[in-house]
Amino acid sequence: MLGEGILKGLAETAKNFAGSFVSAERMTTVEYPEERIAPIEAARVFPFLVYDGTDWESGMRCVACQICEKECPPKCIYIEKSKDKKPDAIGKPQFYPAKFDVDIAVCMSCQICVEVCPFEAIKMDTEFELSTDDRFGGLLLDREELSKSNEYYHQIHPTEAAVVDARLTEGRAKADAKTTAAAITGAIRGAEIPKRPAEGGD
Amino acid sequence: MLETLDQVFVLLQHWLVGFLPAVLQPVAGVLLSVVVIIVLFPALFALTTVLERKGLGRIQNRIGPNRVGPFGILQPVADGIKSLTKEDIVPLSADAAVHFLAPVLLVVAVFMGFAVLPMGRNMVLVDMDAGLLFFFAMGASTELSVFMAGWSSRNKYSLLGAMRAVAQMISYEVVLLMSSVAVVMISGSLSLTKIVEAQNQYTWGLPHWYIFTPWGLAGFVMFAIAATAETNRSPFDLPEGESELVAGYHTEYSGFKFALFFLGEYLAMFSISGLGTTLFLGGWSAPFSFLGWVPSWIWFFSKLLLSICVFIWLRGTLPRLRQDQLMNFAWKFVLPMTLLNLMVTALWRFLGEGWERWVFCSAILMLAYVAMGRIGMRSGHIGPRRYRYAE
Numbered sequence: 001m002l003g004e005g006i007l008k009g010l011a012e013t014a015k016n017f018a019g020s021f022v023s024a025e026r027m028t029t030v031e032y033p034e035e036r037i038a039p040i041e042a043a044r045v046f047p048f049l050v051y052d053g054t055d056w057e058s059g060m061r062c063v064a065c066q067i068c069e070k071e072c073p074p075k076c077i078y079i080e081k082s083k084d085k086k087p088d089a090i091g092k093p094q095f096y097p098a099k100f101d102v103d104i105a106v107c108m109s110c111q112i113c114v115e116v117c118p119f120e121a122i123k124m125d126t127e128f129e130l131s132t133d134d135r136f137g138g139l140l141l142d143r144e145e146l147s148k149s150n151e152y153y154h155q156i157h158p159t160e161a162a163v164v165d166a167r168l169t170e171g172r173a174k175a176d177a178k179t180t181a182a183a184i185t186g187a188i189r190g191a192e193i194p195k196r197p198a199e200g201g202d
Numbered sequence: 203m204l205e206t207l208d209q210v211f212v213l214l215q216h217w218l219v220g221f222l223p224a225v226l227q228p229v230a231g232v233l234l235s236v237v238v239i240i241v242l243f244p245a246l247f248a249l250t251t252v253l254e255r256k257g258l259g260r261i262q263n264r265i266g267p268n269r270v271g272p273f274g275i276l277q278p279v280a281d282g283i284k285s286l287t288k289e290d291i292v293p294l295s296a297d298a299a300v301h302f303l304a305p306v307l308l309v310v311a312v313f314m315g316f317a318v319l320p321m322g323r324n325m326v327l328v329d330m331d332a333g334l335l336f337f338f339a340m341g342a343s344t345e346l347s348v349f350m351a352g353w354s355s356r357n358k359y360s361l362l363g364a365m366r367a368v369a370q371m372i373s374y375e376v377v378l379l380m381s382s383v384a385v386v387m388i389s390g391s392l393s394l395t396k397i398v399e400a401q402n403q404y405t406w407g408l409p410h411w412y413i414f415t416p417w418g419l420a421g422f423v424m425f426a427i428a429a430t431a432e433t434n435r436s437p438f439d440l441p442e443g444e445s446e447l448v449a450g451y452h453t454e455y456s457g458f459k460f461a462l463f464f465l466g467e468y469l470a471m472f473s474i475s476g477l478g479t480t481l482f483l484g485g486w487s488a489p490f491s492f493l494g495w496v497p498s499w500i501w502f503f504s505k506l507l508l509s510i511c512v513f514i515w516l517r518g519t520l521p522r523l524r525q526d527q528l529m530n531f532a533w534k535f536v537l538p539m540t541l542l543n544l545m546v547t548a549l550w551r552f553l554g555e556g557w558e559r560w561v562f563c564s565a566i567l568m569l570a571y572v573a574m575g576r577i578g579m580r581s582g583h584i585g586p587r588r589y590r591y592a593e
Contacts, residue, residue, distance in 0.1 A: 002575025009519045013261045017518075020260045029265050 322499030363450020
């Protein structure tokens with residue numbers, strides 16, 4: 001009969017209305033500043049720079065290769081390469097970013113910088129409470145503000161960070177083997193070198 | 203004592219006016235009542251906005267506003283401050299004078315309607331002999347201000363919204379009038395106080411409200427449908443249609459002018475609820491004779507609030523109609539039903555006291571409703587529409 005659907009609908013909404021007062025599982029609202037949902041691992045907001053160890057300046061993985069700066073679609077990264085080299089986490093002398101700024105007002109959270117970084121130095125953060133009353137300076141993060149420890153990375157993206165760490169150790173082990181091999185060949189060569197003048201002397 | 207409580211506002215008014223010289227007394231009395239109406243109903247509007255937002259929230263399993271003040275009851279204060287401090291933008295090509303006048307006229311016209319509503323025993327501002335006619339005249343003039351708003355904005359969405367609004371309001375105005383005429387036929391008066399008095403009688407403790415008669419029930423349902431459409435409430439909120447018309451005729455309004463439209467809309471809802479209460483729900487009379495000691499104004503306002511809650515409930519339930527559905531429903535279903543209802547009312551009047559009129563009148567209305575519903579549903583005028591290219 002005409003109007004039956006309306007009555008059914010009214011009954012449904014009345015059920016919702018009454019039910020919302022008695023059953024807690026009906027209410028899906030999380031009242032944000034007081035309550036929070038558990039952080040989601042796959043979440044990503046803006047990039048940050050990972051450093052090893054305890055000091056952000058000496059442990060920074062970034063070597064200022066500027067790939068991310070070139071790849072960034074909205075061009076929100078600004079890097080100035082250092083003139084000198086500093087030893088990185090494994091003691092190899094590397095360039096470092098004298099300046100590394102990310103304008104989060106421009107950043108679109110595309111994660112391309114993370115994809116292209118060969119040094120696992122830039123990762124996506126989950127921190128989202130970044131509002132500020134200074135819309136220019138407050139939204140331009142410098143390298144100190146961007147630097148976060150590897151432990152923090154493990155905390156926000158445990159699975160991904162474990163994979164990254166495994167890859168890094170493997171890479172470092174390979175590099176170590178190479179340097180050792182090079183050192184050995186060097187040593188052998190070095191041992192051979194004195195022979196040459198002797199040969200030449202012949 | 204209870205007598206005093208019932209008449210407390212009337213006595214208060216007399217007491218206050220008594221301080222003035224006799225020449226000024228009639229004018230001062232009217233002014234005082236006007237001030238009370240102008241303060242009371244916007245206050246009720248503020249209350250209703252919270253009630254509506256919280257009620258709709260609950261219907262959708264949300265919490266609703268709960269930040270400003272305890273349980274969010276101070277939300278309207280925050281909203282009011284916001285709309286007062288917002289920039290008032292008038293489009294460059296708009297007709298500034300008409301653009302300004304439209305919201306003002308709307309609110310004035312809506313307030314005029316309250317003048318003839320009896321809100322309690324002896325509590326009516328102007329006891330007009332043709333009160334109902336006056337009410338409808340004032341209600342009809344809100345259409346003008348809606349069209350003024352749409353026309354003066356020089357915006358296609360505004361104009362479309364206004365056209366829709368006027369088309370809708372005129373169509374449902376007819377239904378509204380026709381369903382009220384039945385009441386006038388039985389009570390024999392256009393005066394709203396007389397209509398309430400006619401309903402303020404009891405048989406076996408039950409009141410003689412018109413809703414408890416077959417024609418009254420049918421009339422009330424159609425009145426409620428027409429009232430919903432007349433006040434542009436969901437499911438008939440096409441003139442606003444946020445999703446297709448960017449808020450319709452008040453697209454180009456901001457700040458306090460927008461708030462005035464909002465106020466006007468809610469005031470129209472209150473006044474039409476008050477009229478529905480007066481015509482069909484016995485106005486200020488008690489629902490049972492043994493409750494007669496409760497002050498009359500409490501009954502009027504509880505009935506008013508109840509009908510507002512029903513409006514909110516409907517809004518939380520029904521989706522918006524399409525323009526053709528709206529028009530078809532008005533002209534092809536509700537209007538024929540009101541015309542039939544007039545016949546049935548006449549039959550009720552002339553069949554005299556007895557059980558026969560109950561049976562005949564109910565049977566005719568039920569049969570007509572079922573038959574028209576069946577035919578209408580089958581023909582697609584009011585039933586589900588088949589979309590040729592969407593199947």
